[in-house]
Amino acid sequence: MNIDIDSLSEDELIALNQRIVERLKFLESMHTHKEMMQFNPGEKVSFEPPGRGRQIGTLVKYNKKTVTVITDGGQKWNVSPHLLNKVKEVQSGASGSGQVIDLLSKK
Template sequence: MNIDIDHLNEAELVELNHRIVERLKFLDSMHTHKEMMQFNPGEQVSFEPPGRGKQIGTLVKFNKKTVTVITESGQKWNVSPHLLRKIKDVSSKESKSSNVVKLLSKD
């Protein structure tokens, strides 16, 4: 694709730039939303933050660009969904039907 922008004046180039940035933000938002929809609240997930070991926790909330995960140690993390990995559920069918999310106490 060849797009000729040589004939545009400064104001038109600035407007084009704004439209391009907005479109890129929209596409990024759609991509993030698609990644989030691969997970469900209450699901066990893992992620590896830089400089730390593997973290395992429960997804508790969807945010605009991230998801909130409470780790086994009780820490709250906002994590980009593309960094998450599902953990295979080995619990019984009864717990799968529950909407209760178990959180560990900080004691």
């Protein structure tokens, strides 16, 4: 694709620039939306804000460019979806006793 911008007037260049910027914003919003749809409200997620440790919380809402996460400590964060990771819930065993069994013991 070859576009000859040398022959365009200043007004045409400005109009072209506006269309390019609009198209880039649209593509970015589509990419963000696609990333956002990998997560569901109510799902446990984690993220690492700069200068802080890993935060774990629950995704509660989709926003235009971010998602809202409420951390386990009660803080509310608006986070870009590309910074999120899913957190797998670990369920305890059926007995729930929490005892360690030595499998290598000799009798």
